[in-house]
Amino acid sequence: MKIKNLHAWDISIKDAPGIQKQLARKVRLKGIRKPPEIVAGADISFTKNSSRAFAGVVLLKFPSLEVMDEFTSEGELTFPYIPGLLSFREAPILLDLFKKVRPAPDLIFFDGQGLAHPRKLGLACHMGLFLDCPAIGCAKSKLIGDYKEPEREKGSFSHLLDTDQNVLGAALRSRDGCKPIFISVGHKIDLKTAVQRTLECTTRYRIPEPTRLAHNLVTKMRQRQPEAGPATRGGTR
Numbered sequence: 604m605k606i607k608n609l610h611a612w613d614i615s616i617k618d619a620p621g622i623q624k625q626l627a628r629k630v631r632l633k634g635i636r637k638p639p640e641i642v643a644g645a646d647i648s649f650t651k652n653s654s655r656a657f658a659g660v661v662l663l664k665f666p667s668l669e670v671m672d673e674f675t676s677e678g679e680l681t682f683p684y685i686p687g688l689l690s691f692r693e694a695p696i697l698l699d700l701f702k703k704v705r706p707a708p709d710l711i712f713f714d715g716q717g718l719a720h721p722r723k724l725g726l727a728c729h730m731g732l733f734l735d736c737p738a739i740g741c742a743k744s745k746l747i748g749d750y751k752e753p754e755r756e757k758g759s760f761s762h763l764l765d766t767d768q769n770v771l772g773a774a775l776r777s778r779d780g781c782k783p784i785f786i787s788v789g790h791k792i793d794l795k796t797a798v799q800r801t802l803e804c805t806t807r808y809r810i811p812e813p814t815r816l817a818h819n820l821v822t823k824m825r826q827r828q829p830e831a832g833p834a835t836r837g838g839t840r
Contacts, residue, residue, distance in 0.1 A: 604707045607733050612682075612695045619688045623724040630718070630728050634737050634791035639665045639709030642804060644813025645701075645730070646714045647693045648821040654680045655828070656693070658700045659820035661813060662708060666803055668812045673820055676700040687721055690729040698733055709737065710792070710800060712813040716740045717787035719748055719763055719771040731790025738789030739797045740772070741814050745785050750774040753783055758802055763787070773798050777805045784809065 610622055642665045649656040656678060662671040676699060682692040716725030717740030725746075731738030745763065748771045753759040760775040763785060772787030775798055786801050788794055804811040810818070 604701045604704050604734055604736070606698050606702060607735055609733055612691070614691070616683065616685060616688065619691050620722060623688075623722040623729075626729065626732055627723040629732055630723070630788070631791050632718075632788055633793050634796070636793075636796050638803075639737075639800070641665060641671065641706060641708045641710075642668075642800075642813050643704070643708035643711045644714075644811075644815070644817035645697055645711060646814060646817035646821050647697060648818075648825045649680060650825065650828075656680050656696050657821045657824040658696045659817050659824065660697075660700055660704055661816040661820060662704070662706075663804075663813060663816075665709075668804060668806070670816065674700055674703050675820065675824055676703070677824065690715075690724070690726040693726060694729055694733065697730060701734060707736070711736055711738045711789075712741050712801075712804070712811060712817075713738060713789060714741060714743075714814045714818060716742050716746055716785075717772065717789040719746060719785060719787035721747060723771075725787065725789075727787070727789025735791075737791040739792060739801065740785075740787045740789050741801060741811060742785040742787075743810070745774070747771065750783075755780050757805075760786075760798055770794065775801060777802065777809050777811070778807075781809045 660674040678696045713727040717727035727740030748763040751761045760773040763772040774783040
């Protein structure tokens with residue numbers, strides 16, 4: 604895939620929030636609603652006491668969700684672990700990996716946030732802008748905003764709202780009776796379509812197949828390392 608050059612990655616902690624605010628203005632909340640032909644899931648994993656990171660991308664046919672290919676890489680994390688700025692830590696390694704991804708997907712799911720971020724630029728937004736591709740943030744837990752518990756049936760959802768009642772995303776029931784997952788727009792897609800595509804990519808698991816398979820891939824990579832320890836994920840991504 605081609606990568607846009609929106610900013611340098613060798614930046615200070617002080618400058619990062621300003622870059623997020625500038626890029627947030629470029630995020631598009633609408634896109635082509637026709638079904639994709641190829642979807643991708645992307646994830647990254649690293650251990651608590653190591654700067655080594657493991658990135659993975661899985662390509663799937665849509666709507667069959669048949670796996671087409673897997674791409675992996677590993678590298679050193681150079682930006683510190685700071686909640687709210689974690690895309691500056693993870694995106695460079697993921698972007699290097701996406702340079703190898705062929706064919707280019709029509710939609711990418713990221714294990715993280717999109718607009719549901721304090722400066723409306725979570726990992727899915729940041730990556731979506733650099734890749735100039737429709738992107739969805741799919742998180743296992745809420746980071747900001749409030750919501751009403753959705754109904755228990757699969758497909759039920761409620762809006763995730765900020766303090767001014769602006770919509771940040773959706774709390775989505777991806778399986779009957781399970782805890783909701785949190786969907787937010789990354790780039791070039793509207794929330795209604797993001798929720799629809801997430802459900803179409805969800806089988807018998809709580810997590811949609813693209814990010815579930817990407818998570819399994821990077822977990823296996825990390826666990827093969829002799830010094831492997833518990834994974835470190837979390838914070839505001």
